Amino acid sequence: MAFELDCRGKRCPLPIIELSKKIKESELGQEVLLISDDPATAADLTAWARMTGNEFKVISADNFLITKSN
Amino acid sequence: MGIITAGKYEGQHPIHPKARQILLDAFDQGWADPTQISSQGRQAQALLDQARESIAKSLGLKVDEIELWGEPELISPIAIWGAPGFGVSPFIYGATERSEIIGMRGKSKQFFEISVDIDGAIDLELLTQTLQPNSIVAIQSANIETGVIQNIKAIAKAVVAQNAHLHIDATASGARFVKPSYWSTLHFDARSWNGPSGVGVFALKNGARWSNPLPHTRPTRAPNSFSIPLALAAASALEHWIADEAANSTRLKSLIERVRNHVKQTISDVDIAGNAESTLPNIISLSFLNVSSEQLVAELEIEGFSVASGSACVASALEPSHVLKAMGLLTHGNMRINLNHDVQDGEITKLLALLPGIISKLREN
Known part of the structure; x- marks a missing residue:
């Protein structure tokens, strides 16, 4: 069951900072559904995943499913 | 306070003190329109000719290849707009070009954006595959935000193989730009060599095809509405910048x-x-x-x-x-x-x- 992290209305870099905190506390394999309407989130998730070794899928324009893989 | 860094343009660095002096002196003279015949006008014209020669020489260009522009941000859009067949011919640009260049796609029926890799280098293979003989290519020699330099020599080689049109945006590299053997138009901004803002250089390679897209009744390649004091200061700043760069x-x-x-x-x-x-x-x-x-x-x-x-x-x-x-x-x-x-x-x-x-x-x- 994915944990829902609703960051709507929050500007960059808050969605990524909150996601980083949540992932840090999570167990390997945990899924997080990030909801963010900030235009920087999609681009930053790509960089974040590369830097932290985690994975993500784009579900819709504002919804991203992240899996703790590292 | 020690400020070491600057923003979008190097020209946010202060203008070179010697160029500043030339600027102030020139404004004090209150020069007349150089096209009018008067002793002041003639003096201004002579100084302007010298400045033009000095800028061309410093940038490794022929004096009849350059035009000074009073609105530098318009140089790339107008250079691209005046390329043969622009609007119907395929317009190709790099994904990290400045937004005024990317914006030109709105004026073209066909456009192709060439992606860059994680180091910012243009995908040369994709560019080569995309190029056609009537393509108009706009590529920056370097990026002002990241400093990433493109392999202009290899890009020019790919473009010349198709005999296509090549516009190079040299506003970030300025006098550091090393021109390839093939190019059609170039764009420089005096801010890149600590000159004043409000002066740019448009270069059209001798023999390259280009027509001025701006309304005109006589043959002309530029509006020629630039400020003479700014042009003189830009030439002086460039000479000093080159000396400072060597050191x-x-x-x-x-x-x-x-x-x-x-x-x-x-x-x-x-x-x-x-x-x-x-x-x-x-x-x-x-x-x-x-x-x-x-x-x-x-x-x-x-x-x-x-x-x-x-x-x-x-x-x-x-x-x-x-x-x-x-x-x-x-x-x-x-x-x-x-x-x-x-x-x-x-x-x-x-x-x-x-x-x-x-x-x-x-x-x-």
Whole structure:
């Protein structure tokens, strides 16, 4: 069951900072559904995943499913 | 306060003091229109001819290949617009071009954006596949945000193989630009060599096909509405910049290398744009994960350092930098350092001593 992290209305870099905190506390394999309407989130998730070794899928324009893989 | 860095343009560095003096003297003379016959007009015309020759020589161009423009931001759009067949011919540009160049796609029936790799280099294979004999290609020699230099020689080779049109935006490299053997039009901005803002250079290679898209009744390649004092100051600044560059280029390069190595060694989770071999010797772009650029810029400001940022939370736009995005680099927590010739080594030492502490403090918040 994915944990829902609703960051709507929050500007960059808050969605990524909150996601980083949540992932840090999570167990390997945990899924997080990030909801963010900030235009920087999609681009930053790509960089974040590369830097932290985690994975993500784009579900819709504002919804991203992240899996703790590292 | 020791300000070592600048923003979008190097011209946010102060104008060279000698060029400033020329500017003030020229304004004091209150020069008449050089096209009018008067002794002052003739003097202005003679000085302007000298300035034009000096600029052409400094940039390695022929004097009849250059035109001075009073609105530099319009040079690239108009250079592209005047390329043969623009509007119907395929328009090809790099993903990290400046937005006024990317915006020209709206005026073309066909356009192709060429992606860049994580180091910012144009995908040469994709460019080669996309090129057709009637293509109009617009590529920057270097990027002002990241300092990434394109392999212009290889790009020009691909373009000439199709006998297509090549516009090069040299506003970031300025006098550091090394022109390839093939090109059609070039764009320079006097701010890149610490000249005044409001003067640009448009170059049209002898024999290249181009027609002025602006309304005109007589054959002309430029509006010629630039300011004479600014043009004289731009020529003087360029001469001084070249002399300063000869004395300082190695030092600037090693300072940027120091920043690159120190940041890599002392700070985790950082994206440094481009690699050392293919970036300008005076620019570096750093993006720190989980850091707010707004706070980073403010913290550095308190310490006396003025840095620019491509992050959306600092720039006036909501959208993050299209350049960092195209490279797949982190767009938040970004700062850009753009060194001028007069930077002191001690200023970099101070910045590097402060940066790891500032980043870890901001990450704890």
